[in-house]
Amino acid sequence: MSVINDLTASECRRQLMGVYDALDVLKGKWKVYILANLIYYEKRKFSDILKGVDRISNKMLSKELKEMEMNHLVKRTVMETQPITVQYELTKLGRSLGTVITSLSEWGLCYREEVFKVNKETESVKP
DSSP states (O other): OOTGGGOOHHHHHHHHHHHHHHHHHHOSSSHHHHHHHHHHHOSEEHHHHHHHSTTOOHHHHHHHHHHHHHTTSEEEEEEOOSSOEEEEEEOHHHHTTHHHHHHHHHHHHHHHHHHHHHHHHHHHHOO
């Protein structure tokens, strides 16, 4: 029996609340992509994040970064350059999601490999 199955109903509700809280902060199409971009590349200029997150618009990236800043995941720094440059980096709280993103990446790579293998096997069985 796994540890999860040994939880009481109260402990299960508490764990689920944590999942709901995390997903509430990370909800939306783009936040996990932005988070991963900042985890793997650390400090990034707005334009670099824009290039690193496929198909996101300027407006949406700006909105998502503002929300992430309000949730204490991202720190925004305005550089005194000409033209002005804005740089983003993860806060300590944002960096704490590194293990989550790494686990998600590992799962995604395994999933990709498994689906590729199954699709290849299925193609070879066709008459």
